Amino acid sequence: MKPLLDHGRLFVLIAVLLGSLGACAGQRVSGDEMTLTASPADPSLNEIPAERSLEAAVDEQGAHNVLPLVVYDPIEPLNRGIYAFNYQFDRYVFIPLVNAYDFVTPVYVQQRVTNFFTNLGEVSTFANAMFQLRFDVASETFMRFLINSTLGVAGLYDPMTALGAPRRTEDFGQTLAYWGTPDGPYVVLPLWGPSNARDTVGIVTDSVIFNSLIPTEISDTLAWKLLRWGLQPIEFRHRTPFRYFQSGTPFEYDLVRYLYTKKREIEVLR
Numbered sequence: 345m346k347p348l349l350d351h352g353r354l355f356v357l358i359a360v361l362l363g364s365l366g367a368c369a370g371q372r373v374s375g376d377e378m379t380l381t382a383s384p385a386d387p388s389l390n391e392i393p394a395e396r397s398l399e400a401a402v403d404e405q406g407a408h409n410v411l412p413l414v415v416y417d418p419i420e421p422l423n424r425g426i427y428a429f430n431y432q433f434d435r436y437v438f439i440p441l442v443n444a445y446d447f448v449t450p451v452y453v454q455q456r457v458t459n460f461f462t463n464l465g466e467v468s469t470f471a472n473a474m475f476q477l478r479f480d481v482a483s484e485t486f487m488r489f490l491i492n493s494t495l496g497v498a499g500l501y502d503p504m505t506a507l508g509a510p511r512r513t514e515d516f517g518q519t520l521a522y523w524g525t526p527d528g529p530y531v532v533l534p535l536w537g538p539s540n541a542r543d544t545v546g547i548v549t550d551s552v553i554f555n556s557l558i559p560t561e562i563s564d565t566l567a568w569k570l571l572r573w574g575l576q577p578i579e580f581r582h583r584t585p586f587r588y589f590q591s592g593t594p595f596e597y598d599l600v601r602y603l604y605t606k607k608r609e610i611e612v613l614r
Contacts, residue, residue, distance in 0.1 A: 415601050427597055427600075434587075439587075454582070458583060460500055463502075465513070467489070468550050469481070476519055484509060491503060520545065527543070533547075
């Protein structure tokens with residue numbers, strides 16, 4: 345089944361949402377509240393930037409003036425607290441580590457590291473394609489992993505993409521959705537970020553499956569632990585362009601929640 349939106353239209357959707365919400369901010373938010381547009385690296389930014397509640401804006405302005413970004417979020421106060429914690433961790437821990445990694449690692453080496461970890465991700469895609477009985481995706485993924493792990497020197501290079509076999513991604517959250525499991529309430533996970541009840545189960549299951557497939561002779565080594573729990577999170581954050589409170593809107597939490605939900609809808613239907 346084809347996705348509801350292709351990537352180009354998704355980018356247009358994001359641009360429209362950012363522009364519209366930015367305009368709302370300019371009309372309704374005072375100068376003090378607009379501190380959220382400051383860079384997290386700004387040393388003058390000592391407090392978490394203020395955000396407005398979308399529901400409060402609806403009450404004040406009327407539903408017709410606010411984009412329909414509402415997603416089922418029954419534990420929103422807790423989620424917002426975790427979102428604030430993630431911002432602080434990102435600002436003081438993750439981004440400094442990412443900046444250090446970017447400074448000391450040549451771009452060529454960064455690409456090899458990215459290829460290595462994305463090649464490991466083929467394990468999860470293969471398993472979930474099998475769970476979904478999508479044997480065409482499973483066989484293609486198996487070939488990608490086999491060729492890239494051998495000719496591609498342990499996945500440091502990606503000859504399969506050059507040969508016209510682009511990478512597919514499947515996770516256990518998509519598998520649950522494939523068999524009819526609803527996404528459930530929205531949640532924000534500590535350090536991880538936006539998710540929902542179904543995808544949270546999927547994240548845990550994918551991790552268990554992956555770890556169970558790694559031989560103990562490898563998983564028990566210090567080198568593997570440093571790669572898995574040290575370098576991999578930093579590398580992933582490095583190639584994730586999102587930065588907290590730089591969206592130019594006082595409704596950033598609502599925007600992230602909405603875009604994550606729509607992104608997962610597209611990935612499930614792909």
